[in-house]
Amino acid sequence: MTQPVLSVQDLTVEFVTRRGTLRALDKVSFDIARGEVLGVVGESGAGKSVTGSAIIGLIDPPGRIAGGEVVLSGERVDHLPPEQMRRVRGKRIGMIFQDPLTSLNPLYRVGEQLIETIQTHTDLNAADARKRAIALLDEVGIPAPDRRIDGYPHEFSGGMRQRVVIALALCAEPEFIIADEPTTALDVSVQAQIIALIKRLCKERGTSVMLVTHDMGVIAETADRVAVMYAGRVAEIGPVREVIKQPLHPYTQGLMGAIPSIEGDASRLVQIPGAMPRLSSIPKGCAFNPRCSKVFDRCRVDRPELIDVGGHQVACHLYDKAQAPAGKTEIAA
Amino acid sequence: MSEKAFVEVRDLKRVFDVSKPWLNRVLESAPKQYLKAVDGVSFDIRKGETFALVGESGSGKSTVARMVVGLLHPSGGTVSIDGVSMSDQAAAAERQRLRRRIQMIFQDPYASLNPRWRVGRIIAEPIRAFDIIQGDAAIEARVGELLSLVGLHPDDGKKFPHEFSGGQRQRIAIARALASNAEFIVCDEPTSALDVSVQAQILNLMRDLQEKFGLTYLFISHNLAVVRHMATRIGVMYLGRLVEVSDGKQLFAAPRHPYTRMLLDAVPDLAMIGKAREGVKGEIPNPINPPSGCTFHPRCPLVFDRCRVENPPVIDGVACHAVNEGRAAA
Numbered sequence: 291m292t293q294p295v296l297s298v299q300d301l302t303v304e305f306v307t308r309r310g311t312l313r314a315l316d317k318v319s320f321d322i323a324r325g326e327v328l329g330v331v332g333e334s335g336a337g338k339s340v341t342g343s344a345i346i347g348l349i350d351p352p353g354r355i356a357g358g359e360v361v362l363s364g365e366r367v368d369h370l371p372p373e374q375m376r377r378v379r380g381k382r383i384g385m386i387f388q389d390p391l392t393s394l395n396p397l398y399r400v401g402e403q404l405i406e407t408i409q410t411h412t413d414l415n416a417a418d419a420r421k422r423a424i425a426l427l428d429e430v431g432i433p434a435p436d437r438r439i440d441g442y443p444h445e446f447s448g449g450m451r452q453r454v455v456i457a458l459a460l461c462a463e464p465e466f467i468i469a470d471e472p473t474t475a476l477d478v479s480v481q482a483q484i485i486a487l488i489k490r491l492c493k494e495r496g497t498s499v500m501l502v503t504h505d506m507g508v509i510a511e512t513a514d515r516v517a518v519m520y521a522g523r524v525a526e527i528g529p530v531r532e533v534i535k536q537p538l539h540p541y542t543q544g545l546m547g548a549i550p551s552i553e554g555d556a557s558r559l560v561q562i563p564g565a566m567p568r569l570s571s572i573p574k575g576c577a578f579n580p581r582c583s584k585v586f587d588r589c590r591v592d593r594p595e596l597i598d599v600g601g602h603q604v605a606c607h608l609y610d611k612a613q614a615p616a617g618k619t620e621i622a623a
Numbered sequence: 624m625s626e627k628a629f630v631e632v633r634d635l636k637r638v639f640d641v642s643k644p645w646l647n648r649v650l651e652s653a654p655k656q657y658l659k660a661v662d663g664v665s666f667d668i669r670k671g672e673t674f675a676l677v678g679e680s681g682s683g684k685s686t687v688a689r690m691v692v693g694l695l696h697p698s699g700g701t702v703s704i705d706g707v708s709m710s711d712q713a714a715a716a717e718r719q720r721l722r723r724r725i726q727m728i729f730q731d732p733y734a735s736l737n738p739r740w741r742v743g744r745i746i747a748e749p750i751r752a753f754d755i756i757q758g759d760a761a762i763e764a765r766v767g768e769l770l771s772l773v774g775l776h777p778d779d780g781k782k783f784p785h786e787f788s789g790g791q792r793q794r795i796a797i798a799r800a801l802a803s804n805a806e807f808i809v810c811d812e813p814t815s816a817l818d819v820s821v822q823a824q825i826l827n828l829m830r831d832l833q834e835k836f837g838l839t840y841l842f843i844s845h846n847l848a849v850v851r852h853m854a855t856r857i858g859v860m861y862l863g864r865l866v867e868v869s870d871g872k873q874l875f876a877a878p879r880h881p882y883t884r885m886l887l888d889a890v891p892d893l894a895m896i897g898k899a900r901e902g903v904k905g906e907i908p909n910p911i912n913p914p915s916g917c918t919f920h921p922r923c924p925l926v927f928d929r930c931r932v933e934n935p936p937v938i939d940g941v942a943c944h945a946v947n948e949g950r951a952a953a
Contacts, residue, residue, distance in 0.1 A: 333818035447906050477679035478845070480906055482889035504818065507848075507891030534893055548823035550852035552875060552892050558830075559823035559852065565788050566818075 329513030384459030528602020743780030
């Protein structure tokens with residue numbers, strides 16, 4: 291197997307507070323191959339965005355990376371000094387945030403922001419950088435880029451602004467892009483355009499993308515593989531088709547049933563009782579055990595590790611053949 | 624229509640003045656500017672059904688909702704609920720009695736509950752305001768009953784809103800809406816701020832309560848999948864106009880207006896794994912200067928000369944020249 295663009299091993303992030311240490315990420319591990327889109331889904335508080343921030347080294351105190359490693363194309367980046375990390379960020383890792391209005395500076399023309407970023411990361415002179423910026427705007431589908439480059443962010447609509455942000459992320463031709471809820475602030479018709487754009491860029495440039503979202507529909511259309519997160523842990527990870535069609539983890543099963551679909555019958559939605567636990571009171575053993583309908587003794591004691599089950603990995607004791615109570619292993623079928 | 628409509632909305636209009644301040648207008652000799660947020664919307668809601676309004680941001684769905692409950696005065700047109708006009712001066716006394724039967728659930732459960740009040744007092748407010756039950760002990764018992772109805776514990780009435788999660792707060796908002804024995808509830812994006820697993824709980828709860836009490840809902844949402852799950856009938860809005868009204872199932876099986884088709888095509892869905900889709904053209908235009916004729920014409924694949932000039936009327940549930948002339952064979 292070729293080397294993954296990004297490899298995260300046992301990443302743990304903790305926030306030290308007066309009331310004790312909160313563990314926002316607990317031994318999260320995954321790989322992203324070249325040109326692959328990994329979707330990261332979960333409900334609020336699952337640790338999706340923290341994962342993104344930890345990878346680019348933007349965890350602010352009192353938060354800290356308490357363990358594990360982040361390896362970008364064979365080079366470990368989680369322990370780099372801030373100045374070196376700053377160069378990796380932007381040059382090798384691009385970032386797209388949820389709200390395009392806050393990721394652009396309202397006082398500078400769009401072109402100035404693009405050119406500044408290009409010149410920071412490459413040796414191009416001002417004229418070439420401007421040409422480059424126009425080419426980028428054209429590539430992300432902004433009409434009349436040679437005129438629009440001199441516009442201010444407020445002159446662009448929400449969808450167009452998000453395209454500018456994507457152009458900004460592409461400036462230094464990064465090998466890896468983190469897109470944190472890139473379409474959440476947009477209307478459906480515009481969302482479809484942005485999804486198509488991200489997919490096309492990924493294909494053409496061979497860039498890997500980590501797509502963080504709570505919208506399973508967006509993942510289904512965009513991602514190659516998906517990681518389902520729950521309470522700071524990866525519950526299940528595997529190819530999109532398998533995770534959606536045959537979810538193994540009881541949480542993923544509940545989540546899939548809870549999503550209303552525009553196809554299928556309008557019957558009752560599956561309900562998972564309760565809500566995600568607070569970070570200060572994550573239950574012992576499997577974090578999902580108080581809400582799980584298939585809970586058994588071991589779940590309340592042992593934390594399940596990711597195990598291979600036919601093509602994808604799941605962190606659930608039900609699938610550990612040696613340990614699970616008899617007859618419970620085939621529940622997913 | 625065989626049954627008499629419970630809610631009748633006729634040619635509802637709302638115009639907002641978005642002009643610059645007076646001094647700027649004088650100095651720049653700029654004209655006054657108006658935004659037609661809602662432009663001639665008519666629909667009926669039958670008793671016991673869920674009528675949903677869908678549309679993208681800026682389409683005027685929330686403005687319609689606020690006019691229906693009377694939080695905004697319409698610039699034109701009428702709303703009547705159970706035969707009582709919401710704007711006619713003559714019906715003022717009757718309207719007062721009607722108020723009790725109408726409630727609203729808002730999008731953001733963090734903003735719609737008073738943070739300084741205990742939950743019990745929040746839920747009891749409509750009971751006291753309409754003087755439905757007398758005596759503190761009786762009111763407290765009723766509040767407890769309402770709390771258990773929405774899946775909370777009667778003792779939760781002693782807590783403050785900040786002690787609850789988003790989904791639980793929305794349950795409190797629902798309990799408050801039911802407190803005055805409301806029959807008609809306007810829900811403005813009730814689950815948009817919630818996570819999917821919690822959204823499922825709230826949607827199921829709303830359906831259970833509808834069955835139990837025969838509630839009528841006006842359900843506003845931008846999420847087509849949620850609307851599909853909840854609605855009996857659906858109205859699709861675009862730039863302040865209703866472009867299509869249709870039976871829930873039919874709208875998804877056979878959308879007729881080109882905008883509805885585009886919208887349905889654009890929704891990311893679990894069933895769409897790895898499938899390619901048709902690209903969506905353009906964005907919603909600025910509502911201050913909407914396009915002439917049919918406001919959808921610059922983005923419409925079926926556009927022809929008449930669309931650019933003439934605003935299509937709603938005929939048989941669809942406002943589209945192409946559909947009416949039979950040029951939109953699917």
